Amino acid sequence: MAATTGSGVKVPRNFRLLEELEEGQKGVGDGTVSWGLEDDEDMTLTRWTGMIIGPPRTIYENRIYSLKIECGPKYPEGPLFVRFVTKINMNGVNSSNGVVDPRAISVLAKWQNSYSIKVVLQEVRRLMMSKENMKLPQPPEGQCYSN
Amino acid sequence: MAENGESSGPPRPSRGPAAAQGPASAPAEPKIIKVTVKTPKEKEEFAVPENSSVQQFKEAISKRFKSQTDQLVLIFAGKILKDQDTLIQHGIHDGLTVHLVIKSQNRPQGQSAQPSNAAGTNTTSASTPRSNSTSISTNSNPFGLGSLGGLAGLSSLGLSSTNFSELQNQMQQQLLSSPEMMIQIMENPFVQSMLSNPDLMRQLIMANPQMQQLIQRNPEISHLLNNPDIMRQTLEIARNPAMMQEMMRNQDLALSNLESIPGGYNALRRMYTDIQEPMLNAAQEQFGGNPFASVGSSSTSGEGTQPSRTENRDPLPNPWAPPPATQSSATTSTTTSSGSGSGSSSSSATGSTVAAANYVASIFSTPGMQSLLQQITENPQLIQNMLSAPYMRSMMQSLSQNPDLAAQMMLNSPVFTANPQLQEQMRPQLPAFLQQMQNPDTLSAMSNPRAMQALMQIQQGLQTLATEAPGLIPSFTPGVGVGVLGTAIGPVGPVTPIGPIGPIVPFTPIGPIGPIGPTGPAGPGSTGSGGPPGPTVSSSTPSETTSPTSESGPNQQFIQQMVQALAGASPPQLPNPEVRFQQQLEQLNAMGFLNREANLQALIATGGDINAAIERLLGSQPS
Numbered sequence: 001m002a003a004t005t006g007s008g009v010k011v012p013r014n015f016r017l018l019e020e021l022e023e024g025q026k027g028v029g030d031g032t033v034s035w036g037l038e039d040d041e042d043m044t045l046t047r048w049t050g051m052i053i054g055p056p057r058t059i060y061e062n063r064i065y066s067l068k069i070e071c072g073p074k075y076p077e078g079p080l081f082v083r084f085v086t087k088i089n090m091n092g093v094n095s096s097n098g099v100v101d102p103r104a105i106s107v108l109a110k111w112q113n114s115y116s117i118k119v120v121l122q123e124v125r126r127l128m129m130s131k132e133n134m135k136l137p138q139p140p141e142g143q144c145y146s147n
Numbered sequence: 148m149a150e151n152g153e154s155s156g157p158p159r160p161s162r163g164p165a166a167a168q169g170p171a172s173a174p175a176e177p178k179i180i181k182v183t184v185k186t187p188k189e190k191e192e193f194a195v196p197e198n199s200s201v202q203q204f205k206e207a208i209s210k211r212f213k214s215q216t217d218q219l220v221l222i223f224a225g226k227i228l229k230d231q232d233t234l235i236q237h238g239i240h241d242g243l244t245v246h247l248v249i250k251s252q253n254r255p256q257g258q259s260a261q262p263s264n265a266a267g268t269n270t271t272s273a274s275t276p277r278s279n280s281t282s283i284s285t286n287s288n289p290f291g292l293g294s295l296g297g298l299a300g301l302s303s304l305g306l307s308s309t310n311f312s313e314l315q316n317q318m319q320q321q322l323l324s325s326p327e328m329m330i331q332i333m334e335n336p337f338v339q340s341m342l343s344n345p346d347l348m349r350q351l352i353m354a355n356p357q358m359q360q361l362i363q364r365n366p367e368i369s370h371l372l373n374n375p376d377i378m379r380q381t382l383e384i385a386r387n388p389a390m391m392q393e394m395m396r397n398q399d400l401a402l403s404n405l406e407s408i409p410g411g412y413n414a415l416r417r418m419y420t421d422i423q424e425p426m427l428n429a430a431q432e433q434f435g436g437n438p439f440a441s442v443g444s445s446s447t448s449g450e451g452t453q454p455s456r457t458e459n460r461d462p463l464p465n466p467w468a469p470p471p472a473t474q475s476s477a478t479t480s481t482t483t484s485s486g487s488g489s490g491s492s493s494s495s496a497t498g499s500t501v502a503a504a505n506y507v508a509s510i511f512s513t514p515g516m517q518s519l520l521q522q523i524t525e526n527p528q529l530i531q532n533m534l535s536a537p538y539m540r541s542m543m544q545s546l547s548q549n550p551d552l553a554a555q556m557m558l559n560s561p562v563f564t565a566n567p568q569l570q571e572q573m574r575p576q577l578p579a580f581l582q583q584m585q586n587p588d589t590l591s592a593m594s595n596p597r598a599m600q601a602l603m604q605i606q607q608g609l610q611t612l613a614t615e616a617p618g619l620i621p622s623f624t625p626g627v628g629v630g631v632l633g634t635a636i637g638p639v640g641p642v643t644p645i646g647p648i649g650p651i652v653p654f655t656p657i658g659p660i661g662p663i664g665p666t667g668p669a670g671p672g673s674t675g676s677g678g679p680p681g682p683t684v685s686s687s688t689p690s691e692t693t694s695p696t697s698e699s700g701p702n703q704q705f706i707q708q709m710v711q712a713l714a715g716a717s718p719p720q721l722p723n724p725e726v727r728f729q730q731q732l733e734q735l736n737a738m739g740f741l742n743r744e745a746n747l748q749a750l751i752a753t754g755g756d757i758n759a760a761i762e763r764l765l766g767s768q769p770s
Binding site: 021024025027028030031032034035036037038040048049050051056062064066067069117132 | 165183186187190222223224226227238239240242243244245248250251267529664704
């Protein structure tokens with residue numbers, strides 16, 4: 001796809017997002033993350049929902065974390081914004097509203113236009129498996145941020 | 148792709164018409180779609196009717212994955228599929244992948260109704276609230292403990308007993324061992340709040356059996372206690388050391404003014420005599436005749452109590468209670484404060500010393516002095532402690548600078564008035580005495596318990612001679628000295644009985660007594676060797692009783708440390724410690740403590756008290 005060559009060809013945003021939508025629906029990847037449009041009627045393809053399945057052998061195991069992703073107008077040139085809906089205790093995640101600190105996630109801090117929602121979700125999941133996060137005590141399952 | 152994009156974009160029921168038009172496989176039935184179900188470990192393909200619900204989908208899945216439907220969590224496009232939803236609702240079409248998470252049994256799931264899951268879930272969820280409640284109860288416990296903070300706090304102070312009297316003793320011991328602690332206690336707002344309640348203080352005082360005895364003997368004390376103004380004032384002063392000093396200074400000034408009035412001083416003196424004598428007698432049992440208790444006039448007997456202690460709050464004997472006595476005692480206290488404060492002008496110090504001298508002299512005239520003398524005899528350390536006090540030194544300095552003042556002090560003493568001969572003897576000796584007092588060697592000699600004891604022995608010998616062969620005794624000096632000593636030691640000594648008033652009691656009396664005290668031992672010395680200055684203050688006739696006083700080491704130490712603490716409050720005007728403690732250092736050296744620096748430090752810390760310094764050097768605390 002032209003969008004995936006990354007050789008300087010700038011793919012229009014909507015194309016990119018539609019592509020990602022398809023990937024989300026097809027379950028591309030290892031099945032540990034999922035994403036899709038929050039509102040199917042959203043023509044701007046801005047608000048997305050994501051799902052991360054807690055990696056095994058961590059405190060997050062067997063938990064399903066719901067996230068909200070926002071792809072701004074500059075996407076994919078500009079990074080996207082991620083915030084957890086399900087409460088989580090993790091470095092880089094604001095404990096009061098679940099917003100993922102862009103500076104804490106390397107892919108968000110150093111965003112490249114080849115990055116995608118999948119990449120971000122997979123990166124967040126990878127961080128769950130990091131030593132510093134994998135044992136953090138978690139709030140009871142099923143709690144969501146009030147925002 | 149575009150088609151895919153369109154079809155996978157906004158979930159228009161694009162397939163709807165197609166499905167409705169010609170479902171080849173399912174006549175009049177929704178199209179079967181193939182949905183891939185993907186778990187982190189497996190992937191299975193399911194063919195389900197398009198319009199099936201998630202619940203139905205899960206049932207199909209549960210068979211394949213051998214799990215309960217309640218354990219299944221389906222995720223599509225970042226959303227969890229709820230049982231009542233349909234696949235179409237989520238836009239799940241043919242060929243799309245749904246993610247599956249199988250919840251293990253030990254996961255607390257509110258949804259799982261399966262027995263196994265429920266058991267695991269209930270256990271988990273039950274444990275969670277339990278832990279929460281535990282934490283909550285833990286949080287509430289500190290508050291509960293906080294309410295007991297009073298007693299618990301006391302135990303934290305090292306007092307294991309909540310028994311009032313035991314607490315009192317323990318507090319006293321605590322204070323004895325740590326002057327800093329006393330200061331801290333004084334500054335403790337809790338202590339201060341207690342002190343500010345006159346009724347409470349009065350009750351505490353009344354509760355003290357010794358105080359009760361005192362009150363029986365001396366109804367004036369009870370008057371004092373019952374006077375709320377006096378109590379309040381006393382408490383105020385006890386509570387606020389700074390205020391105490393200030394009051395002392397004010398009283399000192401007032402007293403000095405009073406002295407300037409012709410005959411006024413005598414009036415004061417008489418008042419002291421009237422009040423202090425009964426007070427002294429009353430306090431004898433407890434304090435061994437603390438003359439300064441009487442000087443403190445009003446609730447001097449209360450000196451036994453330590454208001455600064457959190458528990459036993461007997462108010463300070465209000466030295467300022469009866470106005471005239473107040474002034475006198477205030478002067479006494481002022482002397483102390485001015486000495487210790489060191490900020491006071493020499494005039495105030497002078498006035499205070501004059502007043503102090505007067506008070507001391509008047510005190511000596513009471514029989515209580517005798518017992519004090521006895522105390523002093525037995526506890527020369529007290530004297531030496533007092534001698535070490537900076538305020539004493541300041542007083543002595545002021546005295547030396549004003550020989551006339553000293554002379555006036557002596558002359559105005561009722562004792563001297565009763566004995567003009569003594570006055571004549573004293574007068575010429577005054578300047579020499581004062582200078583000698585300033586001499587560090589003298590101070591060292593006075594600080595030396597053995598020297599003091601020797602002086603006491605000389606005095607006693609002279610007294611015996613006086614009784615046996617009056618003609619042979621040149622003067623009453625020895626008696627004076629003894630009396631002075633007794634006075635000096637007296638108030639300091641009997642701290643134990645009432646308790647932790649120690650810090651306050653010595654506070655007051657030490658001052659005026661101090662400068663006079665050293666003169667006592669100097670007396671016999673002067674007559675004998677001429678080294679120590681002659682006694683400048685007359686004392687009562689040396690008919691001292693040999694009533695043994697129950698001076699305890701801790702009291703001495705306590706007083707000594709209190710003195711040091713008080714002294715420490717003011718910029719010390721001490722001569723070089725090394726010079727001061729020259730003799731003690733030599734003694735320590737002779738005993739085998741070769742570390743001169745350590746010896747010096749210990750001596751400085753104990754104010755020249757060799758025994759205490761030795762204990763310090765040995766690493767043990769005075770009890």
